[in-house]
Structures are given as C-alpha cells and as structure tokens.
Amino acid sequence: MEPRKSPGSAPGSTPGRLVTTTAALLRERGFHGAGLTEILTASGVPKGSLYHHFPGGKSELAAEAVRQSAAGMVAALERFADRAGSTGAAVRAFCDRYAEDLAASDFRDGCPLAAVAAESGALHETVRREIGAAMELLVGTFARRIAAENPAHPDPAALAMEIVAAVEGALLLAKALRSTAPLKTVSERLAGRIAAELHPRGHPA
Template identity: 45%
Template sequence: MGTDSRERMVRSAAYLFRERGYSGTGFRDVIAHSGAPRGSIYHHFPGGKTQLAEEAVRYAGDFLNAGIQAAVEGGDAASAVEAFVTWWRQVLIKSEFRAGCPIVAVTVESHEEAPQLAAASAAAFGRWQDTLATGLENAGVPEPRAVRLATLIVAAVEGATILCRAHRDVRPLDEVVAELKDLVRAAATGP
C-alpha cells in the first residue's frame, strides 16, 4: 500500500468528481477506478472522504496551475488565456460534456462540517489567479488590472465550462475565450 496506490486514488477521485460530483462519488467508486486494494482507502485517508477530496482538489489545482504557468511564460497574455482554456475544451469534448471542473464540483457541495474543502478550493482558484495575474503583468498589464483580469478569466472560464455542459456544445467557451483574449490584448497594449 505505497504512495503509488495513494496517488492513483487521488487522481481517480479528481477524475470522478469531474463527472459525478463530490456527493455522487463514493469510496467504492474510487477503489474501482484506481485499482487500489480495498483496504487501502482508510489506510491512506484516515480523515475519510473529506481528506481524499481535499487532496484531490489540491492535485487538480496543481495540475492545471502547471499548465497555466507554462502558458504564461511565453509573455503573450492572449496565448496564456488560450492555453488555459485548451485543456478545458479537450476535457469537455473527450467526455462528451459529462466532465467539468473537479474543484467546482467539490466547491458547490462543500459543507459547514468540512470547511477545509472550501479552503482547498479557494487556494486552488487563488493559485490560478495569481499565476494568470503574474503572466498578465509580465505581458505589460498594470498590476491592479492584471489581478482583476485574472479573477475574470477564472470565473468566466469556469462559468463557460458549466454552460458548455448544459448545452453540450463548446461554443460558450469559445465565445468567452474570444472576448477574454480581446480584453487582455487591449490591457497589455495600454490605453
């Protein structure tokens, strides 16, 4: 019952939350999806499903943040937006619009008895916003505007992802991306 089994369970939980939500995903689902031994879930996650979800949120947040970081290193703000959205677009199409953001799934189902889930979600979204804001600043957007635009980008992309799932079409995401790219280009070139 090594760390490989633990990592598989965390990845599986994040994957399953994307399609089934937090409440719709049980330990049995995670065990079946990950192929981990039955008794390993409580061994690795003595804090139960809340601990597993918290770690899955961190994993998903870090995974996407690495992609955002790579995208913003090019210094082109519009390309960074495009790269941030490309992954979401692929997930939506590949899952036939069944999968969304695992962090959103956990966030909307967070409960008062597990405040660490909301905190983990806020931290993941905050990292994305910070990474995007830094990239926007490096592309020439003034710091206060870069912070606001980063918040707008994360909120708009997450909202567009939900609309895509509802409509079973990537058009809402494509439309949001086109507007965001125009905004960040204008912000990077100045008034």
C-alpha cells in the first residue's frame, strides 16, 4: 500500500503548518489531548483558514496528520533498511531512533499512531480509518522487506505484524515508564528473532 498524496500540504504552507503542528501534538498527547485552540495557536493559523483547508475540522486534520506521519515512518524505515542491509538491523535502528527521540523530549513524544490508536473507541470514523490504514502500511512495508530478504519465509505478514505490535507496544511502555529500556529490550530480542527466522542456517543477517 502506498501513502496517499495530499495536495497543498507542503511544509511551509498553511495546511502544511497545521498538519505538522497536529502531528507533533498527537505524538505528545493523543487526539483528545490535542486541543483545536492549541493547534491553531501553535501553528499561527486562524480558525477560518483551518476550515478552508480542512472542512471536516479537527478530525480531517488529524487524519491527514496520521497519513503523513505514517508516510514519514515508512520512509525512515526504508532508509534504515537500505543502510542496514537487513530487516533485523533496520528494526534495531528504528527502535534506537525512537529511544533517542523519547529521551530528547523528556518522554513526552511518542508514536502518533499508537497514541491515537489507543483512543480508537472514541474517534471519528475518518481518523479511525486512517489509523487502520497507517498500521496496515507499516505491516505491509515490513512484510515486503521480509519477503525480499528471504523469499522462502512461510508467512512474512505474520512476522511483520509481530514486529509492529512489539515496537508500538514498547513505545507506549517506554513513555509510561519514562525509560528507553523497553525499546532497547524489544529491539535486541526482535533483531535476534528476525535473523533466526530469515537466516535459519546461520547466514549473516
């Protein structure tokens, strides 16, 4: 699944500022914690402009922030995988980056997808649908990488789902405990598990 393009959302544009600000607040506070007034104040955008670009208001804006956050995560994952040369090393690099970001933000920032997904029972359908699509995009990206690394793997999608579930869970736990230990533990265990599955005869991962 490819991330959908959204017109008029360049970083310096009015919708771009709104989306960037919203994504940052979602990472820190989730959907319900990110107030519309705060979004407008932080982005420097008047309320009328928001509804001009996002007629659906906060829900449409949050859905776009989720879409772009997912696309950014996938782009980062692809870069890590290309540089690392293996899925296991890419997962380790991905977790290391998140651990650095968490520590740098004093454990305020997390993953916008996980933060919003935790509120799924009380979300507008527009946002809930985009969260589902974003998670599917992440799982699909890992599955494609797994299949490319070991075409004989019996179930790339299942392993990919396990990776995404473990990393997203570790992010939530790390934020709650104010410790990067969950991310470090999960990254090391996952890297070993992935290497063992993709290279069962001890070939380099």
